[in-house]
Amino acid sequence: MFENLNVSTDVVNQLSLVGAAAIIILTVFVVGKYIKQMKHDTSSGELTDENWDGIGEYKNPLPLGWAVSFFGTMVWAIWYWFAGYPLNAFSQIGQYNEEVSAYNTTFESKWANPDEDTLMGMGEGVYLVQCAPCHGIAGDGIEGKAAGFDKWGTAAGVLEVIEKGSKGLGYPMGEMPGGMASGDDAKAIAAYVAGGMAGEKPASFAACASCHGEDGKGLGGQSPDLTTYGTTAFVTDVLNRGKDGAIGMMPKFNDGRLTDIQKEAVGHYILSLGEK
Ligand code: HEC
Numbered sequence: 001m002f003e004n005l006n007v008s009t010d011v012v013n014q015l016s017l018v019g020a021a022a023i024i025i026l027t028v029f030v031v032g033k034y035i036k037q038m039k040h041d042t043s044s045g046e047l048t049d050e051n052w053d054g055i056g057e058y059k060n061p062l063p064l065g066w067a068v069s070f071f072g073t074m075v076w077a078i079w080y081w082f083a084g085y086p087l088n089a090f091s092q093i094g095q096y097n098e099e100v101s102a103y104n105t106t107f108e109s110k111w112a113n114p115d116e117d118t119l120m121g122m123g124e125g126v127y128l129v130q131c132a133p134c135h136g137i138a139g140d141g142i143e144g145k146a147a148g149f150d151k152w153g154t155a156a157g158v159l160e161v162i163e164k165g166s167k168g169l170g171y172p173m174g175e176m177p178g179g180m181a182s183g184d185d186a187k188a189i190a191a192y193v194a195g196g197m198a199g200e201k202p203a204s205f206a207a208c209a210s211c212h213g214e215d216g217k218g219l220g221g222q223s224p225d226l227t228t229y230g231t232t233a234f235v236t237d238v239l240n241r242g243k244d245g246a247i248g249m250m251p252k253f254n255d256g257r258l259t260d261i262q263k264e265a266v267g268h269y270i271l272s273l274g275e276k
C-alpha cells in the first residue's frame with residue numbers, strides 16, 4: 001500500500017510526516033490542557049460590551065498556539081506551493097499529459113501514411129463513437145437534428161446553403177444570407193463549387209465573389225474557403241470551429257480528443273456518405 005512512499009529518500013515526505021506527528025502531539029496536548037481547565041475553572045475576566053439575550057463574551061486574547069499554527073500553515077502553504085510538489089515535481093496530471101502526448105506521437109507516426117482502407121476503417125470507428133449520437137449511424141442527421149451527410153459536402157449541400165444561408169461557424173464576416181442566387185444560376189454555382197471550382201466559372205458566381213473572393217478562397221479567412229468545400233480540409237475546419245447554426249449546436253473538437261489524422265479519417269468517412 002505504501003510502496004511509493006519513499007520515506008528514506010524523499011525530503012518532502014519526511015517533512016510531511018514530521019508535520020503530521022507535530023500536529024498530533026500538539027492536538028493531544030492542547031485538548032488535554034483545555035479538558036483539565038474546563039473541569040476546574042470558573043468564569044472570570046472582563047466582559048465585552050455586546051450581549052446576546054443575556055449571553056456575554058469574555059475579552060480573551062487570541063490563544064498563542066492557535067495564532068502560531070495559523071501563521072505556520074500560511075508559511076507552509078506558500079512553501080509547499082512554490083518549493084514543494086505542485087509546481088516543482090511529480091504530478092499525476094503532468095504524468096497523464098505526458099503519456100497521452102507520447103501515445104499520440106506514436107499513433108500519428110504509425111498512421112502517418114494511411115491507405116484508403118485504413119482511413120475508412122479509422123474514420124468509421126471515430127464516427128460511430130464521436131459523431132453518430134447526433135448525426136445518426138447512417139449519417140442522415142436523425143430527422144433533421146444535425147447535418148445530414150447524404151447532402152452536406154455535395155452539390156445538393158451547396159444548393160441548400162445558397163437557398164437557406166448559413167451561420168454559426170464563427171467567421172469574421174458572420175452570417176451568410178440565403179437567396180443570393182436561384183434557379184439555374186444556383187445549380188450552376190453549386191456544381192462548380194462542389195467540383196472543387198476546377199471547371200469553368202459560371203458568370204453568376206459573381207453573387208458569391210463579394211464575400212468569398214473571385215477565387216472562392218474566403219478573402220484570407222474572412223469567410224470559408226469554398227475551394228475546399230466537400231473535402232476533409234473543410235470538415236477539419238468545422239471540427240475545429242464547431243457550428244452554432246440554424247439546425248442546432250455542433251460542438252468543437254479542438255481540445256485534443258481527436259488527432260489530426262483522426263479528423264482527416266472521419267472527414268474521409270462522412271464525405272463517402274454523400275450522393276455524388
Ligand atoms: C454576404 C457575404 C456572403 C455571400 C454573398 C455569400 N456567402 Fe457563402 N458564406 C459566407 C459566410 C460568412 C459563411 C460562413 C457562415 C457560417 O458561419 O456558417 C459562408 C458559408 C458558405 C458555405 C459553407 C456552408 C457550410 O455548410 O458550412 C458555402 C458552401 C457557401 N458559403 C457558398 C456560397 C455561395 C455558392 C455563394 C454565392 C451564391 C455565397 N456563399 C455567397 C458569406 C457569404
Ligand code: HEC
Binds near residue numbers: 145267
Ligand atoms: C452534439 C451533437 C453533435 C456531435 C457529437 C457532432 N455533431 Fe456535427 N453537427 C451537429 C449539428 C446540430 C450540426 C448542424 C449545425 C447547423 O448547421 O446548425 C452539425 C453539423 C456538422 C457538419 C456540417 C457543418 C457545416 O458547415 O454546415 C459537419 C461536417 C459535421 N457536423 C461533422 C461532424 C463530425 C465529423 C462529428 C464527429 C467527430 C460530429 N459532427 C459530431 C451536431 C453534432
